[in-house]
Amino acid sequence: MDFDPLADAMHRGIITASNVVVGYGDKIVWRDASFAIGQGEFVAVIGPNGAGKTTLFRLLLGLQQPISGTIEIFNARPRRGNPRIGYVPQRHLIDSETKIECLELVRLAVSGTRWGLNPFSHDDRKTALNTLQAVGAAELAHRSLGALSGGELQRIFLAEALVGNPDILLLDEPLSNLDIRRGQELVQLVNNIVRSRNVTAFLVAHDINPLLPFLDNVIYIANGKVATGKPKEVLTSESLTALYGVHVEVMRDSKGNVAIIGTGTEDHHWEESYGVQH
Amino acid sequence: MECNINLLQMFGYQFMQHAFEAGTIVAVIAGIVGYFVVLRRSSFAAHALSHIGFSGAALAVLIGVSPIYGLLLFTGLGGVGIAALGSRAANRDVEIGTVLAFMLGLGVLFISLYTGYATEAYSILFGEILGISWGDVLLTLIVSLLILVVMAVVYRPLLFASLDEDVAEAKGMPMLLIGIIFMLLVAVATSIAVQVVGVLLIFSLMVTPAAIAQRLTKRPQSALLVSVGIALAATWVGLFISFYEPYPVSFFITSIVFILYLIVRLAT
Numbered sequence: 001m002d003f004d005p006l007a008d009a010m011h012r013g014i015i016t017a018s019n020v021v022v023g024y025g026d027k028i029v030w031r032d033a034s035f036a037i038g039q040g041e042f043v044a045v046i047g048p049n050g051a052g053k054t055t056l057f058r059l060l061l062g063l064q065q066p067i068s069g070t071i072e073i074f075n076a077r078p079r080r081g082n083p084r085i086g087y088v089p090q091r092h093l094i095d096s097e098t099k100i101e102c103l104e105l106v107r108l109a110v111s112g113t114r115w116g117l118n119p120f121s122h123d124d125r126k127t128a129l130n131t132l133q134a135v136g137a138a139e140l141a142h143r144s145l146g147a148l149s150g151g152e153l154q155r156i157f158l159a160e161a162l163v164g165n166p167d168i169l170l171l172d173e174p175l176s177n178l179d180i181r182r183g184q185e186l187v188q189l190v191n192n193i194v195r196s197r198n199v200t201a202f203l204v205a206h207d208i209n210p211l212l213p214f215l216d217n218v219i220y221i222a223n224g225k226v227a228t229g230k231p232k233e234v235l236t237s238e239s240l241t242a243l244y245g246v247h248v249e250v251m252r253d254s255k256g257n258v259a260i261i262g263t264g265t266e267d268h269h270w271e272e273s274y275g276v277q278h
Numbered sequence: 279m280e281c282n283i284n285l286l287q288m289f290g291y292q293f294m295q296h297a298f299e300a301g302t303i304v305a306v307i308a309g310i311v312g313y314f315v316v317l318r319r320s321s322f323a324a325h326a327l328s329h330i331g332f333s334g335a336a337l338a339v340l341i342g343v344s345p346i347y348g349l350l351l352f353t354g355l356g357g358v359g360i361a362a363l364g365s366r367a368a369n370r371d372v373e374i375g376t377v378l379a380f381m382l383g384l385g386v387l388f389i390s391l392y393t394g395y396a397t398e399a400y401s402i403l404f405g406e407i408l409g410i411s412w413g414d415v416l417l418t419l420i421v422s423l424l425i426l427v428v429m430a431v432v433y434r435p436l437l438f439a440s441l442d443e444d445v446a447e448a449k450g451m452p453m454l455l456i457g458i459i460f461m462l463l464v465a466v467a468t469s470i471a472v473q474v475v476g477v478l479l480i481f482s483l484m485v486t487p488a489a490i491a492q493r494l495t496k497r498p499q500s501a502l503l504v505s506v507g508i509a510l511a512a513t514w515v516g517l518f519i520s521f522y523e524p525y526p527v528s529f530f531i532t533s534i535v536f537i538l539y540l541i542v543r544l545a546t
Contacts, residue, residue, distance in 0.1 A: 027308020061448045087442035101496040105441060112438025113449055117430045144496060160445065 013124070014039050014200060015060070015169070020069035022055050026091045028067065029055050031197060033226035037165070037217060040198040042191060044211045044231075047221035052145065052240050054090060056221065057170045060202075061087060073168070081113075086161030088154075090172035090204070098146040102156045103128055104136070104146060109163040131159045150219065151182035169193070170199040190214075208235070209257045222263070235260075288521050297407045297527070300415045301326030301513040303422045304474045305483065307508030310429060311467040313489035313498070314460060317440045321485045322371060323360050323461070325354055326378040326479040328468045330356035333385035334470065335402045340392045345402055346417060348468035352381070357461035361454070405528040407517070418470045427464055437498055474513065475528045482532040483509050490535070490542045508538060 006040040013036030019272055021031040027262060028234040029052035041224040045053045058064040059071055062078040073085075103125070110124035134136050140148065148156065154174045161169055171190065187203075192215040194201045205211060208218070208231070218234045220227045220243060227234050227243045234240075235258050249261045288294050289463075315324045334352025335345035356377070363370050390400045401409065439456045441447040447453050464484075471483050491505035516530035523530075 026518060048297075055393075063448065079450075080448070085448075087445055087448045089448070090377065091347060091444075097493075099494070099496050100441065100498065104497060108434065108438040109445070112434050112446060112452060114434055115431055117433060160442070 015073050016070075017071045018069055020071050021067045022052065022064065023067055024057060028224065031223055033215075033228075034071070035219065035226070035228035037173050037200060037202075040194060041137055041200050042194045042211075042214050043200070043202045043215040043217045043219060044215050044223065045166055045202055045204045046206075046208050046210055049206075051221040053221055054172055056219070057087070057172055057202070057204070060170060061085065063260075065093050069176075082165055083163060084167045085167045086164070086166035088157045088161045088169075088171045088172075088174055090176070091157075099144045100146075101142050101144055102148070103132070103141040105156060106132060106159050106163060106267045109160040114235070119177070126165060128159075131163050132156075134162065135159045135193075141166040149182075151186060154178065155189070158186075158193075162193070169199055169205045171201060173204050173206075174179070175205050175207075187211055187214060210256070212256060235255050290376035293408050293410075294517070294521060296410045296412060296415050297517055298514070300410045300418050300470075301407055301474055301517055302510065303418050305473050305509035305513040307422045307425050307504050308471045308483035309468050309487050309491075309509035310502055311425065312484040312509070313491065313502050313505045314436060314440060315484055316488040317437075317498075318460070320323055320460075320464070321481070323374060324464050324468060324484050325481060326360070326374045326460075326543075327356050327465055328477045329378045329385075330381040330474060331465075331468055331472060332402055332407050332477045333381045333388060333476070335394070336385040336388035336399065339394070339398045339402070340388045343396075344414065344415060344452075346469060348474065350421075350466065351473055353468050354462060356381070357465035358458055361458040361461040401476070402472065403476050403478050404526060405472065405474050405479060407474045407527050408520070410473055412447060412471065416471070421470055425463055428459065428463060432456065433480070436460055444473055475531055479528050480530050482512070482535050486535040486539050489510070490539055493546050494543050506533065510536070521532045 005176075015037040016035070018034045021028060022033075033188070045056060047053055055064065059066060059096045060073065061165045062080040062082065064212070073082065083157040086173050100145060106128035107124045110127045111121075129138065129141060130142050135158050137159055140152055140156060143152075145153070145156070157174070158169075158171075169190070173259070174186060174190075175178045178186060189212050190201055190203060193199055194214075203211065204221075210230060215231050218230060218231050220234050220240070222240075223244050225243050227239055229239075235250055237248060239252060240263075245264055247262055251259045251261065253259070312324075315321055319509055331349040331353040334348035334350075336354075338345045338348025359377070360370075360374060363373060364370070370506070392398065400406075423463075434461075435446070435456055439451055439453060443453070468480060468484065471480055475483055487508035488505040489502070490508055491501040495501040495504055512531045512534040515534055516527050519530050520527040
């Protein structure tokens with residue numbers, strides 16, 4: 001009997017999608033996505049602006065339903081408020097005037113969903129401090145959110161998402177405002193979390209190169225289609241040419257970094273992204 | 279000693295007692311609700327609500343009931359309407375402004391239809407705390423206790439939804455419901471605050487003290503305390519000065535919070 005890698009992946013997958021089509025109203029964002037992601041995998045979600053990367057997250061968060069096809073998380077349909085998912089949304093800006101300290105934001109990830117006052121309960125404070133420590137941000141606990149650098153902020157958001165020990169992390173463009181070094185530090189941190197806690201992390205990014213050494217899988221979204229697999233399967237001239245429908249060349253440098261040439265879509269997808277986000 | 283005599287003399291007047299009672303209650307509520315108004319960047323919505331309340335108050339005067347009932351009804355409906363615009367209502371300036379202008383226009387009509395004294399309109403616009411009745415104080419107290427209870431129940435979800443909307447939504451928080459409850463709290467707080475500072479000066483109690491507090495503190499709980507403290511201090515000092523000087527209370531209150539705001543703004 002032949003070994004079928006896709007069937008095997010489906011079997012052990014904690015997140016599975018088959019023939020998923022998503023869109024807003026009549027407009028289809030992408031179609032025919034089938035993939036399986038296992039426990040403890042580091043997955044990059046790559047693609048041009050407006051391709052529907054955030055839409056994938058909205059699907060997993062239960063904020064949006066597929067037009068057709070099925071998507072399952074732990075053998076159940078995605079639902080809003082799933083405690084097994086930690087989420088870091090894409091944030092365009094943080095109010096630089098806000099004086100509120102980091103600890104308060106992370107505390108709310110613990111207790112912000114509880115109604116009523118609990119003046120005698122301080123478990124949220126302790127949990128928040130522990131989680132800040134886990135992402136190496138204990139010393140930021142009493143700093144104002146508005147005074148943090150981009151890299152520091154992303155650590156705080158990561159702590160916020162990690163509260164409650166989720167099995168899945170969804171990180172939407174955490175690297176977008178970071179310089180190369182801070183970006184690498186954050187990717188290392190996410191990788192450590194993935195490996196030490198056996199968490200499955202999805203990280204949306206524009207540039208795959210800082211992530212390449214750590215990735216288990218890539219979800220490449222472009223041209224209304226989705227390609228998934230190991231980085232070396234997806235990031236080939238053949239696979240990306242099939243995805244984009246035009247000839248695409250994948251080149252590698254001596255360190256294994258890839259350059260994808262010929263897509264020509266980076267710019268004109270930009271305007272669409274606004275309509276698609278909310 | 280002289281100060282004590284002055285205070286005794288001042289509180290010897292029933293209208294001063296009522297003014298201090300209502301002013302104190304309103305300052306506490308405005309300081310608390312105002313903190314969330316500033317945090318959610320909904321100050322324009324709060325401003326609009328008080329103007330929507332103006333037409334309600336004018337209608338109440340026209341049909342011969344206490345303005346507070348008209349205020350509560352109109353700001354309540356307006357609050358639900360603004361919240362129903364969606365969680366990004368803070369950015370719906372044009373829609374909110376259009377309704378605001380229409381409601382002010384209605385208010386002008388009601389006032390012109392009213393054949394009594396023009397001072398009624400004046401007191402709705404700029405506040406008339408020295409004329410507040412015992413019945414109004416009692417109503418203010420009951421309504422405020424209600425606000426405090428609701429605020430205690432929604433405190434953490436509201437804070438979470440205000441600070442981190444996207445994550446709160448993903449965690450399954452009912453954002454629309456939280457938005458509606460919040461705007462209703464603003465509506466009721468606005469209605470009672472209008473008695474003190476009037477429709478046009480609502481910012482001075484609902485926004486400025488909270489904005490100052492937000493610049494001074496790192497924790498929401500301390501910000502709430504500072505916000506209430508500033509609103510209280512401004513109201514008390516304003517009332518105290520106005521007892522001796524022939525100028526409106528609302529002028530003193532707005533001036534005190536404005537000066538505090540300037541100082542904090544320049545110092546931080």
